[in-house]
Each structure stands twice: as C-alpha cells, then as structure tokens.
Amino acid sequence: MARVSVSTVSRVLNDHPYVTDETRRRVAEAMDVLQYRPDVAARSMRTGATRAIGFVVADFSNPLFSAIAMGADSVLHPLGYSLVLANSVRDPERETEVIAALGDRRVDGLLLSLADERTAGLRERLEVFRAVVLLDRDVPGLHCDRVLTDHATGIHEALGHLRALGHRRIAMIAGTEVQRATRERLRAFREGMGDFFDERLLCTVDPLLESGHDAARHLLEPRDRPTALIVAHNQLFAGILSAIRELPLRVPADLSLVTCEDVDLARLNEPPIDVINRDPAALGQAAAELLLARLEGNGPPREIMLPTHFEIRSSTSAPQGSGVLTPDSDPEKET
Amino acid sequence: MARVSVSTVSRVLNDHPYVTDETRRRVAEAMDVLQYRPDVAARSMRTGATRAIGFVVADFSNPLFSAIAMGADSVLHPLGYSLVLANSVRDPERETEVIAALGDRRVDGLLLSLADERTAGLRERLEVFRAVVLLDRDVPGLHCDRVLTDHATGIHEALGHLRALGHRRIAMIAGTEVQRATRERLRAFREGMGDFFDERLLCTVDPLLESGHDAARHLLEPRDRPTALIVAHNQLFAGILSAIRELPLRVPADLSLVTCEDVDLARLNEPPIDVINRDPAALGQAAAELLLARLEGNGPPREIMLPTHFEIRSSTSAPQGSGVLTPDSDPEKET
DNA sequence: GTGAAAGCGCTAACAC
DNA sequence: GTGTTAGCGCTTTCAC
Numbered sequence: 001m002a003r004v005s006v007s008t009v010s011r012v013l014n015d016h017p018y019v020t021d022e023t024r025r026r027v028a029e030a031m032d033v034l035q036y037r038p039d040v041a042a043r044s045m046r047t048g049a050t051r052a053i054g055f056v057v058a059d060f061s062n063p064l065f066s067a068i069a070m071g072a073d074s075v076l077h078p079l080g081y082s083l084v085l086a087n088s089v090r091d092p093e094r095e096t097e098v099i100a101a102l103g104d105r106r107v108d109g110l111l112l113s114l115a116d117e118r119t120a121g122l123r124e125r126l127e128v129f130r131a132v133v134l135l136d137r138d139v140p141g142l143h144c145d146r147v148l149t150d151h152a153t154g155i156h157e158a159l160g161h162l163r164a165l166g167h168r169r170i171a172m173i174a175g176t177e178v179q180r181a182t183r184e185r186l187r188a189f190r191e192g193m194g195d196f197f198d199e200r201l202l203c204t205v206d207p208l209l210e211s212g213h214d215a216a217r218h219l220l221e222p223r224d225r226p227t228a229l230i231v232a233h234n235q236l237f238a239g240i241l242s243a244i245r246e247l248p249l250r251v252p253a254d255l256s257l258v259t260c261e262d263v264d265l266a267r268l269n270e271p272p273i274d275v276i277n278r279d280p281a282a283l284g285q286a287a288a289e290l291l292l293a294r295l296e297g298n299g300p301p302r303e304i305m306l307p308t309h310f311e312i313r314s315s316t317s318a319p320q321g322s323g324v325l326t327p328d329s330d331p332e333k334e335t
Numbered sequence: 336m337a338r339v340s341v342s343t344v345s346r347v348l349n350d351h352p353y354v355t356d357e358t359r360r361r362v363a364e365a366m367d368v369l370q371y372r373p374d375v376a377a378r379s380m381r382t383g384a385t386r387a388i389g390f391v392v393a394d395f396s397n398p399l400f401s402a403i404a405m406g407a408d409s410v411l412h413p414l415g416y417s418l419v420l421a422n423s424v425r426d427p428e429r430e431t432e433v434i435a436a437l438g439d440r441r442v443d444g445l446l447l448s449l450a451d452e453r454t455a456g457l458r459e460r461l462e463v464f465r466a467v468v469l470l471d472r473d474v475p476g477l478h479c480d481r482v483l484t485d486h487a488t489g490i491h492e493a494l495g496h497l498r499a500l501g502h503r504r505i506a507m508i509a510g511t512e513v514q515r516a517t518r519e520r521l522r523a524f525r526e527g528m529g530d531f532f533d534e535r536l537l538c539t540v541d542p543l544l545e546s547g548h549d550a551a552r553h554l555l556e557p558r559d560r561p562t563a564l565i566v567a568h569n570q571l572f573a574g575i576l577s578a579i580r581e582l583p584l585r586v587p588a589d590l591s592l593v594t595c596e597d598v599d600l601a602r603l604n605e606p607p608i609d610v611i612n613r614d615p616a617a618l619g620q621a622a623a624e625l626l627l628a629r630l631e632g633n634g635p636p637r638e639i640m641l642p643t644h645f646e647i648r649s650s651t652s653a654p655q656g657s658g659v660l661t662p663d664s665d666p667e668k669e670t
Numbered sequence: 671g672t673g674a675a676a677g678c679g680c681t682a683a684c685a686c
Numbered sequence: 687g688t689g690t691t692a693g694c695g696c697t698t699t700c701a702c
Contacts (some may be wrong), residue, residue: 010697039378040440041385042695045678050376052440062400070396073422077433082440084387086384087408098412105375105387105417194681212353238599245605264573265599270580294672340689345681353687377679380694 002030015037044106053077053291054102056086056095058115059207062233064261064280065113068135071284072111080293090206092116096125103128109291111284112137116178131294133287134221138180145290147283147304151181151260154276154308155188158230158258161274161310163192165318167228167256171201173215173240174232185232187262201226205236212239220247220255227319228256238265256316271314337365348373363366379441388626391421391430393450394542399446399569399596399615403470406619407446409628414627416443425541427451431460438463444626446619449471451513466629468622473515480625482618482639486516488641489611490523493565493593496609496645498527498652502563502591506536508550508575509567520567520595536561540571547574555582555590562654563591565611573600591651604648613643 002009004027011019013028030036031039046049053076057065073083086102088095095115098123102110109131126132134146162170172189175182182204190197203219205211212235219226220243231237237259249255250303253272258274259266266273286304293302337344339362346354347362365371379385388411389584392400408418421437423430430450434457443465449457458477461467469481497505499540507524510517517539525532540546547570554561555578566572572594584590586606593609594601601608621639628637 006696007674007698008672011672014697020671023671037435037439039380039695041380043378043679045374045380045680045695045699046697048678056418061398061405063396063398063401066396066398066401069420070422073420077422080436082436084388085404085408085411085418088403100372101415101417104372238603241603245603263599265603268576268580268600268604269571270605306402342681342690344687346688349681355687358687374679375693378681380679380696381681383694446682 001034002026031186048106049108050106052079052082052084052105052107053109053111053288054086054099054105054107055083055111055113056088056098056102057113058095059235060085060086060087062235063263067280068113068284068287071281071286072288073284073286074281075285075292088115090115092119094124095119099125108295109133111135111287111291114139114179117180118178120122131291133291135168135178135283135287136181138183140269143301145294145301145303147290147306149181149184149278149283149306150308151184151276152188152191154238154260154278154310155185155230155232156192157310158274158276159189159192160315162228162230162256162258163196165316166273167319168196169198169201169224169226169319170196170228170230171203171219171226172230172232173203173205173212173219173236175207175236176204182232189230189232198223207235207237208280209239212236213243214239216240216243217246220249226255228258228316231257231259232264234259234261236264237261241265241269251315252317253320256319258310258316262311267313269315273315274313275311276308277311278306282306336369337361349486350634372460374473382439384621385441386415387417387419387440387442388444388446388623389421389440389442390418390446390448391423391437392448393425393430394570395420395422397570398598402615402620403448403619406616406621407623408453408619409616410623410627412619423450424448427454430454431457434460443630444468446626447468448623449474449514451467452515453513466626468629470618470622471514471516473518476622478636480629480638482616482625482634482641484516484519484613484641486519486602486611486644487523487526489529489595489613490520490565490567492494492645493609493611494524494527496647497563497565497591497593497651498531500651503531503558503655504533504536504561505531505563505565506538506554507560507565507570508538508540508547508554508566508580510542510571511539517567524565524567535559542568542570544570547571547572551575551578552581555579555584561590563593563651566592566594569594569596569598572598573595576604577598584649587652588655591654593645593651597646600650605651608650609648611643611648612646613641617641 009027012024086098088098096119110129111133113135114137117137117139122139132144136149146267174185203215205215231240251257260276262275262277266275283306344362347359421433423433432453445464446468448470449472452472452474457474467479471484508519512518538549538550566575586592595611597610597612601610618641
C-alpha cells in the first residue's frame with residue numbers, strides 16, 4: 001500500500017537510518033490506515049528475543065510476590081517486556097516443569113522466587129536461559145545474578161530489642177530451610193540468642209496458615225511458655241495470630257510479638273505489631289535491573305544486598321515479673 | 336539423528352496416528368538425547384495459537400487478583416497455557432496500551448479485570464482477540480463472555496441484618512463507579528435503604544488506602560455520625576480501619592462495621608469483622624473455563640453469576656440507645 | 671535509499 | 687507410514 005517492499009517497512013519499524021523521510025511517512029501512514037501491528041512471535045523467531053520475562057513464584061497468593069512483581073514490572077514494562085507468570089504452588093516438581101515451559105517459550109530471562117532451592121537438576125535446567133536472576137534465593141552451585149535480603153540484621157535488631165527488655169525465653173516459628181530467607185533468619189536467631197538459645201523454642205514448618213496456627217498452639221502452651229515470639233515467615237503470621245487469640249494471650253503483656261514483613265494485618269492489629277521490614281518492590285526492581293544488564297552484556301554475576309529494618313510498634317514489652325517497666329507495658333494499652 | 340524427516344518428528348510431537356511405534360520410539364529417544372524442546376514461538380507462527388492468555392488487572396497489589404489469578408491458572412496451566420500479566424496500575428491510558436501489547440503478542444485470549452470499563456475505544460481494541468472474558472466488569476456495547484458477581488444479594492443481606500438490629504443511619508464508602516462491582520453495591524444500597532437513604536452517608540472514592548482513611552475521618556465526625564458503616568471496596572478497608580482507630584471508635588459499640596471480601600485483616604481483627612464474602616478463586620476458574628470454551632467453538636456469549644454471602648461475625652450490634660441488646664454488644668468484647 | 675531473497679523452527683498438504 | 691515442500695511474518699545480508 002505504501003508502494004515499498006517489506007524490507008523498507010521493516011526498516012521503518014526498527015527505525016534504521018537510510019530511509020527517506022518521505023518513505024518513512026508513507027509507510028507510517030499505511031500502517032495507520034491498515035491498523036498494522038507487527039507480530040511479536042514472528043519477530044522473535046527471527047531475532048531470537050521474545051521480550052518476555054518469566055517470573056516463577058512459589059505461591060502467588062503471598063502478597064509479597066505481588067509487590068515484587070509490581071516492582072519488576074515497573075522497570076520491565078517501559079522497555080516493552082512482558083511478564084509471564086508461573087506459579088509453582090510450592091511444589092518442587094511443578095517448579096521444574098514451569099521452568100521448562102518458560103524455556104519452551106524462549107523467554108529472554110527468568111526471575112526466580114523459587115519454592116525449593118535444592119531441587120535436583122535445577123542448575124542444568126537453568127542453563128538454557130540467557131539471563132537468570134535469583135530473588136533472595138541461593139541455588140547450590142549456581143552462580144548467577146542475585147538480589148538478596150539482609151535478613152540477619154533485622155533479626156539481630158529485633159533480638160537486641162527483646163533482650164534489652166529482659167526477654168530470655170524467645171521463640172521463633174519459621175518456614176522451612178529450603179529457602180534462603182528462613183536459613184538466614186534461623187542462623188541469625190541462633191547467633192543472637194547465644195547461650196540462651198533453646199532448641200525447643202525453635203520451630204520450622206511449611207508456610208501455611210494451619211501449620212503456623214498449630215505450631216503456635218504447641219509452642220505457647222502454658223508450661224514453659226516463651227515470653228516473646230518472632231514470626232519468621234510472612235505467611236505464618238495470620239495463623240499464629242489466630243492461635244494467640246484462641247489461647248487467649250495478651251500482646252504484649254503475656255507475649256511480646258515480632259513478625260516479618262509489614263502487612264496490613266500487622267500494622268493495623270491492636271496493638272500494632274513490631275515488624276522486621278523490607279521493601280519488596282525494591283527487590284523486584286533491583287532484580288529486573290540486574291536482568292536487563294545481563295541481557296545487555298556479559299560480566300561476572302552481580303549481587304545486590306537489600307536491607308531489613310526492625311520497627312518498634314506496640315507489641316513488645318518487658319516480660320511479666322521482670323521488674324522492668326516500659327511505656328509499652330502500660331496496662332491501658334492492652335486488650 | 337533418528338533418521339527420519341522433520342515431518343515425522345512433528346507427527347510424533349503432536350501425536351498423530353500413522354506413526355509406527357518403532358519410529359516413535361526412535362524419535363523420542365533422539366529428542367531425549369538431544370534435549371530437544373519444540374520452539375513455542377515457531378509453532379505458534381504456524382498454527383496461529385500461542386497458548387498464552389493475557390491477564391489484565393487494575394492493580395495487582397490487590398490480593399483479590401492474586402486469588403483470581405490462581406483460580407485461572409489452576410485451569411489454564413494443565414492445558415499448557417501461560418498467563419501473561421499486565422498491570423494497568425489503575426490508569427485507563429495504560430490499560431489500552433497493555434491491551435494493545437497483548438494483541439501484538441497474539442495471545443489466544445484475554446482475561447480482563449479492568450480498572451476502567453468506560454475507556455473510549457475499548458470495544459474496538461478488543462475486537463482483535465479471539466476470546467475475551469470480562470471478570471465482574473461491564474463494558475458498554477461489548478457483548479462477550481463474562482463472569483459476574485451478585486454483589487446486590489450480599490449488600491441486601493448485610494443491610495437486612497443491620498436494619499433488623501435497629502440501624503437507620505447506615506453509611507457506605509465505596510470505590511468509583513467505573514467498575515461494575517461498585518455500581519452494583521451502590522444500587523443495592525440505595526434500594527435496600529429505601530426511605531432511610533441519605534445521600535450524605537454515601538461516599539465514593541478512589542480505592543486507595545489514604546482516600547479510604549480520609550473519607551472515613553470525614554464521614555465519622557461526631558456530628559450526625561452514622562451508627563453503621565459498610566465498606567464497599569476491599570482496598571478501602573485498611574484505611575478506614577485505621578481512621579476508626581484514630582478517632583477512636585469502638586466496634587461495634589460506637590459503630591457497626593461490615594466490609595467486602597474476606598481478608599485476613601477482617602477475619603483476625605478484634606472483633607472479627609462481618610463480611611460480604613465471595614470466592615475469588617472460583618471467579619478466576621469460571622473465567623478461564625469460559626475462555627477455553629470460547630477458544631474451542633462459537634456460540635452466543637455466556638454469563639456466569641457467582642454468589643456473595645453475608646457472614647456475621649462480631650462487628651455489628653444494635654445502635655447505642657436503641658434499647659435493643661444483643662450478645663455482640665456485650666461490653667466485655669470491646670476494646 | 672530501496673528491493674530481492676534467504677531463513678528462523680515449525681506444521682500441514684500432498685506425494686509416494 | 688513417511689518424506690518433500692511451502693509458507694507462517696518477520697529481519698537481514700547482499701545487490702543495485
């Protein structure tokens with residue numbers, strides 16, 4: 001229609017030099033009239049690039065992932081990349097399967113919030129991808145770009161605060177050790193507790209509502225009850241909170257409580273829960289930037305470490321009978 | 336390597352009849368050895384189908400969408416479809432843009448949780464897609480498959496409950512009328528309130544944390560304060576709850592409270608909040624099934640209506656000074 | 671500056 | 687049953 005060859009159209013499309021303004025105009029006009037839109041699939045067959053990024057998450061009902069996805073999308077979208085979502089529903093087998101499926105789609109890169117870092121053969125499966133970025137994960141033997149979170153600092157800060165208040169019997173309910181975040185939190189917890197560390201006050205469970213609930217019921221039995229509890233996984237918090245309500249235990253009078261990730265449920269609880277906080281959108285953004293850089297050129301794998309911060313609200317106070325009095329232990333504030 | 340032609344390989348791949356078991360075996364073996372994986376892009380160029388479904392959401396930080404996406408994925412994934420995510424960040428302009436981008440990708444179908452149903456030219460833009468399913472949306476002039484939610488029944492039930500308790504001054508804070516859900520809730524609210532309807536107790540705002548907060552602060556001023564409040568949008572609830580805490584108002588003694596969607600924050604609040612509930616995963620599932628059916632064959636657009644249920648917990652009681660006493664108004668239960 | 675033609679990896683029609 | 691071949695819609699040499 002513009003009386004030019006396909007190659008010229010292609011040149012206009014990819015704004016090559018060496019096209020007359022006049023030709024360019026004619027082609028643009030024709031495109032407009034014909035409502036022409038280039039076929040991404042055909043283009044990628046030729047160029048080898050799909051402008052699609054696979055995003056593998058363990059469980060996208062976890063609000064953390066929405067935030068991460070938003071962060072990643074905010075840098076990827078303006079450059080014309082689309083996110084292809086793959087939910088592994090916390091199943092390692094399905095995880096390798098969705099990764100293979102994304103490979104078949106020839107996505108340009110992969111963003112991985114894996115359910116399980118130790119799945120056999122994971123490294124080999126990831127080799128086909130031009131770019132892989134791990135989101136707060138650590139796959140044995142895999143050296144690739146990563147965005148990590150410094151979970152230890154948050155735990156140390158929280159522990160410091162609790163111990164300063166006089167707590168000695170501090171418990172932790174965490175996810176499973178197949179994820180770096182949990183391993184880091186456990187490590188920091190052991191470290192920070194030092195001589196006071198008590199194996200019986202530590203509990204790792206699948207990050208599900210019910211398991212959190214059950215673990216809390218068990219851990220918070222009257223006999224030898226801890227005076228403080230750190231919830232070391234986002235998705236465990238709701239279940240643990242409901243267990244605390246059932247017993248019932250007053251927070252912070254009977255139990256000081258700290259959780260990870262700043263969700264509505266923690267912020268708007270009465271009392272507001274002290275949290276070990278981070279910026280999940282920043283994680284997504286950083287990961288996307290690393291991915292883009294990798295797609296651009298080569299170089300050694302990079303690592304970005306993102307901070308955590310412990311934020312005091314009103315869910316911690318001196319343990320009962322400790323003789324220490326803080327504003328937080330003011331009985332007026334308690335339910 | 337299997338000493339056969341490409342077409343035979345293709346036949347094995349698409350398990351056509353008329354291939355000897357022996358040949359099939361040889362090809363399978365070669366595929367295995369060569370780690371061969373068919374190229375989805377090339378295949379779709381030939382067949383015209385990409386096995387990719389675009390999922391447009393207004394705001395994927397809304398946990399409702401994760402639930403819907405999980406539901407959709409649970410039926411799409413087993414059939415080899417991938418979800419391509421597109422976040423319109425509540426911006427109508429960006430919405431048309433991401434829809435165009437999904438068109439360029441030649442996705443087989445579209446699942447739409449639009450931010451704005453009234454964007455000009457939306458209908459035309461959607462014509463290029465082989466299948467479009469609206470998720471609880473109503474685009475003027477567009478007749479396509481839809482999964483709707485019966486919001487009215489939930490509102491009527493809640494209103495019936497509140498009025499039976501003796502409430503007359505019932506307020507509603509809702510999202511904006513660019514979404515069907517809000518329009519339905521408003522309509523049902525007007526209807527259900529009948530002669531008691533008071534324009535000043537109705538408020539529509541952008542579904543953001545702050546706007547919910549501000550609207551609540553304004554609506555709940557001491558003068559002429561309503562005795563009950565229905566929160567008619569998921570994402571408004573947190574802001575409204577924080578406003579209630581600031582004032583502070585006791586729930587349900589000073590204010591009976593009802594919200595939409597059963598989120599952790601509502602269920603685990605003290606007291607647990609009465610909710611108008613639905614099953615978002617079912618919505619996603621139903622939408623995916625409609626989409627698949629449309630991809631299969633033709634026929635008139637179908638509509639599936641999903642129910643809502645009002646669930647009483649502990650956040651509603653008779654209004655103060657009404658003389659009616661219910662277990663829920665027991666002062667022990669209040670903060 | 672622009673056109674002709676090859677080829678990306680697949681499927682399907684047609685031969686045999 | 688299996689092979690040969692055209693062509694999906696693009697980009698990219700290579701001519702001119």
